[in-house]
Amino acid sequence: MPHASAAPLRSRDAFTIDSEKLLFSLSTYFAAALVLVIAFVASLPRPWWALLTVYVTAQPMAGAFSPRALHRLAGIGIGALVTILIAPNLQNSPMLLVLCLAIWIGLCMYLAVLDRTPRAFLFQMAAFSSAVICFPYLDDPSNIFTTTISRVEEMTVAILCVTITHRVLRPTDIRSVIHERALSFLNDACRWTGEAFGVHHTRLEYEHRRKLAADVTELGMMAVNLRFDRRFAHATRATVTELQHRLAILLSIASAAANRLDQLRSLNAVDRETGELVDSLVNSLHSTQEIGESRDSELVSRCRALAEERLQHRQWTSLLAANLFERTAEFLETLQAARGLVRAFAEGKLDQGLQAEVARSSNNFPLARDHVLALLAGAAMTTAIMIYCAVWILLAWPNGAATAAFAALVTCSFAAQDDPAPAIGRYLIATLMTFPLAALYLFVILPRVDGAAMLILTLAPALIWMGYLQADPARSARALPMLSCFIVAMGFLDRFQADFAGFVNTGLAQVGGIITTLVVTRLFRSANSRWTAYRIVRQNWADLAQLADPAQPLAARAWTAQAVDRLGQIAARMALTNAGDVLHAANGLDDLRIGRNIIRARHGLEDRDADTRMVIEAALREVSALYRARLSAHHPLPGTAVLLASLERAIDVVASQPAKRDDSTVMALVGLRCNLFPQTHQHREAE
Template sequence: MKSATIRGIGLPLPSLTVDPQKLLFSLSSFIAAAITLAIAFSASLPRPWWALLTVYVTAQPMAGAFRPKVLYRLGGIAVGAGVTILLVPNLQNSPELLVLCLASWTGLCIYLAVLDRTPRAFLFQMAAFSSAVISFPYLDDPANIFDTTIARVQEMTVAILCVTAVHALLQPWSATPVIRARAQSFLGHARRWAAEAIGSRHTRLENEHRRMLAADITELGMIAVHLPFDQRWAPATKRRVTALQQQLARILPLASAAANRLDLLRAQGALSPELASLLDDVSDWLTDPESGVHQSAPLIRRCEKMAAEGEAGAGWSGLLTASACVRMAEFLTALATSRRLAGRIGSPGRPRLEARVAQPFALARDHGVAALAGLATASAIGLYCAVWILLAWPNGSATAAFAALITCSFAAQDDPAPVIGRYLWATLKTFPVAALYLFVILPRVDGFEMLIITLAPALLWMGYIQADPARSPQALPMFSCFIVAMGFLARFQGDFALFINTGLAQLGGIVATLAVTKMFRSANVLHTARRILRANWAELAQLADIRRPFLPERWTAQAVDRLGQVAARMAVAPEGDALHAADGLADLRIGRNIIPIRRALPHVPHDARHRLGAVLSGLSAFYSSRWRRGRADPPPAEMLRSIDQALHALLALPLDEPRRRALRALIGMRCNLFPAADAPAVEGRG
């Protein structure tokens, strides 16, 4: 909508623009909330406000995301309720031990949730949250804990089933268009980056785009989990998206490898006119939005022909040309295949390209990071409970419950402190609205229908905010403050003292969470990035160790995932930090070069196998040293000699396909590890 102007002054008036999808999501959540309250009131559930709050805590803008999560959430509620019934009656005479057990249980659940990194993590989060909100408010009266647990389970279950049913019926969003958009976004980024990479300007773009490229690959897998639960007529399948992920994961190392060789050729003045013409044509295909997938086939054939001529040509420049062309051909093949797969998402037909996919895209997991998140959560809850018990604060139990809600909601973030600070500010902003409703509006309301009509403006407004990705973190504190302050019992209770005490309990939980988070987690972002880098080096050392199991596809998936995680955190690293010296993309290329060398070992004579083994042994020792020291140290000079000796050994042999791939891998490894080294004395194969 166009903005208007004030007559005679010319000042623009702000225009009111309403997003239909966000409004539909908010309306769906409100209908679910109304149904939930109706059931809670008619069934005389003791705390209807828990049911109402659960509606908005579990609401998700993507409809397909509800169906897997509803199973995990209901399972988490059942597990949390079981732990409550197991612990509270048996430890009611030892409150210190009971608090320790509950805090430890919550920390364990958060550890598992952070480690999992799939929608299954909602089971662990819900188990932690439900046990906390059931147990803490009723530790002073454990005799009725069984009835209390059953009531809380009923309230939360009714809310989850209502919100799932309403959103599934109205379908605000589906997972399929989101996956298609992510895939197209990645392909657009990859094509722009590759076009400038082969034009020698990739150094600037590498830091700018690789985070988005790697993050899009991982996010595709997160969304793909929901596909089996999306509309039954959705043509996209999890297998098809897994195949797409595996193709996309190849694009990053292949395109950057081609750019690396082209840089070396330009530095040596060895870029032939034929290769320059090929690069222009490839760049035109990449940058032309109207270019078709079929147009890549002639370019791939030209790359392969030039690669064969380069390997049969003279010296090191010929081998570099061959390496650049081979990687470019592989990159174009992977990009064309990805475009075909992405184009088939959302269209009917049986999957064909993904028929060979056997394993899902593996995510990297860090037990240390997960353990730190769990320890921080357990320590925070223990601290809240200690303060509550020592001060004998009547509403301190509510503080512990709110603190558990906040810590469980943000435990997966490296540094939740800024988000929790905004949580506090959003809570403070909502208190006047809650007070207006509780003491001015609701006393004049009579009947359930009028209650729903009266609540509609506030809940629809907050639901609209929840549907906006930029403002959604504000929604949970607003709902928590508003709904908990209302109370929503069977009869209206406008108790000002209770309102203030409950509000202070909420603020106390947020402030205590913020304090403990700053103590435990605020310096964790760079620490996490370094841990991820070291984990990648450790995996590279294992990949190069011929005594270790060989799972190349799994390693590639985890390496791409780590690349995105590190790149996302490097933005906060200060200038000169050691993180900037670590080239995750070069490590990814080196790992991809280790794979064909290991595969070639059974296909070469003893002497060549010994040379290749020396290269792998040196790589394993080099990355093990990096892992132990925690620094991106340069490779030793002995490794350059080992690579050159292995190159000469392979060049002296007839090249079948495994040996040819190993030769190309050695060339790539030398270019990545020793880009400034003098050219080796190699002879053409004529």
């Protein structure tokens, strides 16, 4: 099949209509219309909850609707069950009931932020459904069972309608989305590697790192949906997992090779053969995929031959060149394997070799999880609900029960961010800007509307416009507050009611919930990006200290997956920090390369004699000690003289054994020295 290429970016003016965004908006509008018809026919008590659920659960990627729908339905059921268990038993103790509900919703928020998979929708919906069901009836929970059934019916109808309409009107094949994302990653990686090997080496900017790492992580998120597509074999998800692991190491190998080339250039040690090979590689990476693949095998053979030749010498420049050639060959082989997996995934079949590789690989790509950030999100949610309920109960605020639900909705929307306060502030502004439109509809337009069909037609301009904004990543943050304000202000009962006092009270409830969440968020969650990046870097240091310790078990693939995930998180945050910040010395990419070299060195221990193994283990223990020292000092300390001496001794010992030479072990030790001592170019050779 022909190989797709990344589509060029096209500039759009303000009046250009994107057909995909418009189709998403129309699909969601049809789901909303269907929900209103069902709600009116079935006499559901609060159709506006169902209508709001349509837009809360709608997502631009149609292929992700099946698993998200199941998770959300399960979340609604769990939230309803917890509400029924708690509310009747604590109806005589309102404060205790508030406390228990706040703790439950905070726990759901903690799990949602911690999970970082599509399963997080289950916890979000459990928290949201509990708030929606219970808080409006907090002062009279005697009818909580009937209320629970009604809310579950309304939200279930909404989720089913939005899932069905998007699957029918936007039947996007999730396989094609994954295929395009994988091709985009390979194109970006080839382009950057070609630039990195060029005469003017450009470093991998933080935004590029974030995008490349995010692409690898999102492949696994989207692959969850594959089990819902019964047209293809179940092995496809395992194929994507294996592809994730290949792409994860591709970035570290390319950056390692570029780093060796930089060091050779700084020593003026790039000879004619090296220059010719680098030129051939750059031309191959800048060529089309078909031409590049035809050249790769020949380039790999040249690299292996040159690496073997340079390893015959013990000079530092020869070892650097051998490392460059070895990493270049490894990069090309990994690139070929990744392209093969992408083709096999697109075609839906694997050859015997790929089947064996997929079968041997671990069928998971674990992500890094931040318990502290998740705990802060849960604590902020719990505190916001308790503060609001205290104010609401003391003031006996009419219609104020909706505030707790809005607090839950807002917190769910921005819980994963380091500092959600700015986003919540924009949410508040968008809400305030929508009140005039809601008032126009409620008091001017809707009084002249008769019948459900006319109501649906009248709502079309506003809902389609806001749905179009929701499909635009640059403006989607404004869409949800606009939709929630508009829908809740309308009420959408079976009979039209234009009550100005009720409109004002409902508006105050929405604004009150947002402001309460904003205040509590500033108290609990306003951590700057540097603080969060520093915590992620420290987690990397702790893992590297354990990874380098020969006495600890080795989980290479799990560590690589988490390191790539953290690389994206660090890059997104460090791009916002001061250019002179000391943390730029520990930016995640160096740690990824160091970790991969530690893994190679530890794999090479098994085939070494006792004396050589002892020397290598001594060097690894010094690497582990360096990262433990960084943890203790809270600072990216440079490598010590003892560590440098240990690495150089290990390099000399392994390189001096031609009969038992293990190229990967030599290359790993040279890589560790280059990454831990980038400014120390001279190698003290053993006497």
